[in-house]
Amino acid sequence: MNFLAWRRNSTEDLNESQILKEAQMNLEIFKNSKFEIRGGLINGEPYFVANDISSLLGYANTYAMLERLDDDEKTNLKDLLKSRMPEISDLPRIDGVRYDAVLLSESGLYNAILWSEKPQAKEFRRWVTGEVLPAIRKHGGYLTPAKIEEVLSDPDTIIALAQNLKTERAKRKQLEAEKAANAGYVSFAKSVEASVDSILIGNYAKLLSDSEGVSIGQNRLFDFLRASGYLISGGARHNVPMQRYVDRGYFEVTTQTFAGPAGTHQKFTTKITGKGQIALAGKIVEYFKGERI
Secondary structure, three states, X not given: OOEOOOEEOOOOEOOHHHHHHHHOEEEXXXXXXXXXXXXXXXXXXXXXXHHHHHHHOOOOOHHHHHOOOOHHHEEEHHHHHHHHOOOEEEOOEEOOEXXXXXXXXXXXXXXXXXXXXXXXXXXXXXXXXXXXHHHHHHHOOOOOHHHHHHHHHOHHHHHHHHHHHHHHHHHHHHHHHHHHHOHHHHHHHHHHHOOOOOEEHHHHHHHHHHHHOEOOXXXXXXXXXXXXXXXXXXXXOOOOEOHHHHHOOOEEEEEEEEEEOOEEEEEEEEEEOHHHHHHHHHHHHHHHOOOEO
């Protein structure tokens, strides 16, 4: 990986090895016979170049893909670097990746795949989840010939790989424990997925209370959805979902128009779709889990 003219605010120059270690960054190319993307570990978390993903998944442009993602699912490369090395003032490109390039987090990548209408999205997902991400987590990237040579010649690299493996094993154990703890929720999600019906927020609160054993209630769930930015708070459109969550298929709104002495007025009824029920259940249960029935 070649870094050009990257300097601290002081006049101290850093060589490539020092920069990689201090920034905890490892971006490289992942490819097979059908797909090619750039990504890797930054600050210990996997990220992928948004332009590569949007092009491969058939989006009209990168902006169209990013509009569908939450803020915490996308970020600028420079912001990630500065969070680790705030003294860095200038960096042109990293292996052809612009310093201000947009990157997707792992959850952002999954959602970008989910929203893609391209037939090969499913095959791409299998490749990413089955090969790319496991390689990144275990080794910081593919064990290419260059990487193998680095491992054999640099003791620090061997130590870093061992530490990555140790961290990965700890994460795997944590995920297994979470999987066991969430077994009931998985059952709930499957039952919802089998249904195509949208339901009222009050009914959703009862469904979660009955299936997950948490004390919620309609009013408290409305409070949570407004505070979390899913629903509008106040005004004529109080409790109407934000448009981006309607676009994502999380909510539906029905409108009734009434005529009265003062003119016509509208009543909005918000319903949560099966997709929205699954997407939000985990967050809601996590928020209310301390209040068991």
